[in-house]
Amino acid sequence: MKDVEGRTAFITGGASGIGLGMAKVFSAAGMKVVIADIRQDHLDEAMEHFSNTNFRVHPIRLDVADRAAFARAADEAERVFGQVHVLCNNAGINMFAPMDECTYKDWDWITSVNLGGVINGVRTFVHRMKEHGEGGHIVNTASMAAFITGPGAGIYSTMKFAVRGLSENLRWSLAPKNIGVSVLCPGLVNSRIHESEKVRPKEYSGDIGPIDQLFMSRLGDVHKVGMDPVEVGEKVLAGIRNNDLYIFPHPEFRDELREIFDEILAALPEGDVDPRRLAFEKGRREIAARARGKLH
Numbered sequence: 400m401k402d403v404e405g406r407t408a409f410i411t412g413g414a415s416g417i418g419l420g421m422a423k424v425f426s427a428a429g430m431k432v433v434i435a436d437i438r439q440d441h442l443d444e445a446m447e448h449f450s451n452t453n454f455r456v457h458p459i460r461l462d463v464a465d466r467a468a469f470a471r472a473a474d475e476a477e478r479v480f481g482q483v484h485v486l487c488n489n490a491g492i493n494m495f496a497p498m499d500e501c502t503y504k505d506w507d508w509i510t511s512v513n514l515g516g517v518i519n520g521v522r523t524f525v526h527r528m529k530e531h532g533e534g535g536h537i538v539n540t541a542s543m544a545a546f547i548t549g550p551g552a553g554i555y556s557t558m559k560f561a562v563r564g565l566s567e568n569l570r571w572s573l574a575p576k577n578i579g580v581s582v583l584c585p586g587l588v589n590s591r592i593h594e595s596e597k598v599r600p601k602e603y604s605g606d607i608g609p610i611d612q613l614f615m616s617r618l619g620d621v622h623k624v625g626m627d628p629v630e631v632g633e634k635v636l637a638g639i640r641n642n643d644l645y646i647f648p649h650p651e652f653r654d655e656l657r658e659i660f661d662e663i664l665a666a667l668p669e670g671d672v673d674p675r676r677l678a679f680e681k682g683r684r685e686i687a688a689r690a691r692g693k694l695h
Contacts, residue, residue, distance in 0.1 A: 400484065400536045400579065401640045404429035407480040409473070411463050411520060412490030414441035416590030417540060417583075420628025421487055424636050426454035431480040435461035435472055437490070437598050441591075455480065462600075463490045463516030469523045482531040485639065488520040488562075489540040489583075492595035496608040498553025506554055508603035513558035517565060525573070534577035536639045539566045543586045543652055546659060551614070570644055571690050579642040583635060586649035587625035593618035 400406070408425045412418040413434030426432045426449070434456060436442050442458040449456040457479045459472045476483055492512050494505060517539050528535040544556040545563040566582035573580055631648045638646035 400534060400642070403485070403636070403639065405431070406484040407431045407433070407476065407482060408485035408487060409433045409435065409476050409483045409524065410487040410489055411435045411461065411516060412540075413487070414438065414445040414458070416592060417585065417588055417628050417631050418487065418489045419445055420630070420632035421489070421538075421635050422456060422632070423448075423629055424632035425485070426452070426456055428636060430485070431455040431457075433457050433459060433472075433476045433480065433483075435459045435463075435490075437462050463488075463519055464511040466519050466523075469519045473523050473527065477527075482533060483524060483527065484533060484535040485538070486520055486524045486528075486535070487538045487540070487635070488517040489538070490516050491540060491542075491592060492598065493552055493555045493592050494595060494608075495551045495614050497550070501554055501608040502606050504603045504606050505608045508599060509554045509558060511603075513555065514561050514565075517562050521565075521569065525578070528578055529576050536579040536581070536642070537566075537569070537573070538581045538583055538635055538639065538646070539569075540583045540585070541566070543584050543647075543649065545582070545584055547652070547655060567644065571687075574690065579639070581635075581638050581643055581646050583631075583638070583646045583648075585626070585631055585647075586652060587622065588628055588631055588648075589622055589625040590628065591622075593622055 403425070408421075408430050410418045410421055410432065413422050413432075414436035415438070418434065418436070422432045422434050422445070432455070434442065434445055436458070437460065439460055442460060446456070446458055457476070459475055461468055461472045463469065473483070490512060492509060494509065496505065521537065525537075539562050541562040542555070542559040544552065545559040548556050563582050563584070566580055570580035626648060634648045635646055
């Protein structure tokens with residue numbers, strides 16, 4: 400999608416952080432933008448910014464875990480701006496607690512948003528994109544936590560690995576329909592994700608894991624030194640135009656990624672391979688190569 404002017408984008412988690420950065424960049428590029436967000440105060444703040452512009456931006460309050468609400472939001476977006484061409488499944492939450500001490504409620508809450516929200520966005524919009532036949536693009540926000548693990552945010556990282564896998568597979572499926580798919584993997588961004596507990600639903604409250612409150616209290620200051628969300632948004636728009644699979648806004652992870660993949664390659668065993676397995680893998684690679692040729 401090199402020509403985005405006049406096209407419509409639907410961005411979840413669109414009223415703050417990365418989502419708002421994308422909304423600012425997309426609207427400046429001439430797109431019509433729907434910002435969907437669970438927090439009304441964030442929607443109000445975002446619309447104050449856009450009220451001083453000629454940009455076409457429409458707010459919708461949405462819990463991405465609510466499938467019926469997602470469908471209603473899609474209907475509203477189409478009533479206001481017409482067909483949606485770019486979907487950014489960006490809404491996300493986080494908590495910091497030892498993974499082995501997290502409860503079912505912790506798992507269910509983060510899964511419902513960080514993975515379930517992406518699935519719901521895909522299920523809600525993909526068939527609409529295929530039906531209007533005008534092409535499009537989907538950006539699923541994962542994280543560098545989709546590649547790099549560590550203590551403290553195990554559930555979050557698990558979901559981001561899943562979003563990465565979902566995106567890579569979805570790209571193959573949608574290429575013949577002229578719909579691109581990217582997975583966005585940012586590092587530290589100046590966002591409000593550290594306020595996630597403010598939107599934890601009642602059904603997921605109580606019986607929660609031991610959150611590191613001291614660490615959480617410092618996250619606000621930590622995120623202030625993160626990348627400007629508008630810079631992330633600019634890199635996302637470039638990724639959409641280039642139909643990139645991976646969008647990595649932060650260059651500081653290059654060496655760490657190299658170490659990870661070198662370790663993976665070093666773990667592969669040496670030795671002879673059964674020719675029957677080789678024949679199967681050769682056929683699989685040929686199919687993948689033909690499909691890859693349709694991606695560009």
